[in-house]
Amino acid sequence: MQMTEAVKNAGVVGAGGAGFPTHVKLNTKAEYFLVNAAECEPLIETDKYLCRTYARQIVRTAVRIAGHLEAKHAVIALKEKYSREIGALSEAIAEERADLKIFRLRPFYPAGDEQVLVHQVTERSVPERGLPLDVGCVVENVGTVLAVSDALEGMPVTEKFLSVTGAVKTPVMFRVPIGTPVREVLQKTGGLPGQYAVILGGPMMGKMLTEERDIGQAVVTKTTGNLLVLPKDHDLVRRTLMPREKMIRRATAACIQCRMCTDLCPRYLIGHEVYPHRIMRNLWRQPDVTDEKEFERCFGSAANCCNCGVCEMFACPMGLSPRKMNEYVKELLRERGINPVRSLNPGARRAVDYHRIPTERLIARLGLTQYVSHSLPDLVRLDPEEVMVPLSQHIGKPAVPVVSAGDRVKKGDLIAEAAEGLSANIHAGVDGVVEGVTADSIRISRREE
Ligand code: SF4
Ligand code: SF4
Structure with a gap:
């Protein structure tokens, strides 16, 4: 099977940004293939965890993607201070004898912005409102590369790695089914402030949720890479709430x-x-x-x-x-x-x-220094009783449900098909029964009726 077809079937979308469908991005040729492992925003741990834990898989798949793109240069870019991750990747490159270079970025914000990254590595500036491909580059987040690796083995996107950081007892890495309630993830961190807000993503560009109701309705999607918890009286929360x-x-x-x-x-x-x-x-x-x-x-x-x-x-x-x-x-x-x-x-x-x-x-200016942790977060797996899977977790049209209330589904089953045009497939993250299908989401419960 062609790489783009496998990636399309698996419902892979950009894991580190707005969720651009990956099969569309890979349906091209390019001079450079860049793996973005810069962990752009402060207080996010996910890319680092993936580089330390899955270095060989990342290296192997990056080389395959570069081959598919007929790229002359395959590069993985991460900050020079990530010495453990650079060590793990260097070892994997040597073991695989991979034609993949490591590019060490200075630790600045926003080193992981796609266009800044392209300029750092190639010294080329992407046109205004353009794409890296306009200057011969395809950029994929390290989490997306891992999802492509699974797709090539026939495994769809059903789970998401994400870190939970900020005002929690200790930062935690989670691996959870897509559609897991954010509140359930937060409750497993063991120690939240009395009154808190949560940012889906990082402190600079993430989406801030301050109301109980909004936090209660939020779920983990294919693009959720981090949850940053802050006390509700933190200055960042106050600024967000200013009319x-x-x-x-x-x-x-x-x-x-x-x-x-x-x-x-x-x-x-x-x-x-x-x-x-x-x-x-x-x-x-x-x-x-x-x-x-x-x-x-x-x-x-x-x-x-x-x-x-x-x-x-x-x-x-x-x-x-x-x-x-x-x-x-x-x-x-x-x-x-x-x-x-x-x-x-x-x-x-x-x-x-x-x-x-x-x-x-930047961390000091944001008032986040107290939340910087130098310990390596442990991985926690979560198996929620119920998931609420949004039909729009990507750029483009929402996926179209192919299941109905009462259907039994297995983890990995297709539950919503990519719409005509720009869209992406969606699969069940758990075994269970479809409890409801709306215009926005599909609810699946593990509970037997
Ligand atoms: S948010 Fe401000 S600094 Fe960033 S691109 Fe826009 S104008 Fe420039
Ligand atoms: S005062 Fe602030 S908004 Fe005005 S020019 Fe200076 S930096 Fe920009």
């Missing part, structure tokens, strides 16, 4: 036009037109800008923002929120039907190598 109107008022009143948000922006540094300071400067007059060209000149650069959070979580000395203002302005651009011109051949700025944000300093 947009207040952010706009603060932006118009307090921005001192120091430009730090632009100068430290990772996308600006690789040559993209991203000017958050200009957006902040013009926000006050936004309702009066009726000329479309002028609107694009003032606000169009928001379209190139990747939402990394550097500007508001690290750069801004006034505690303002340029990222959120970019999100707001993007909505306005869409409403006005403005699609800003994009540069197809950007060149990195001269400051690209010294305007980097050390991860340690």
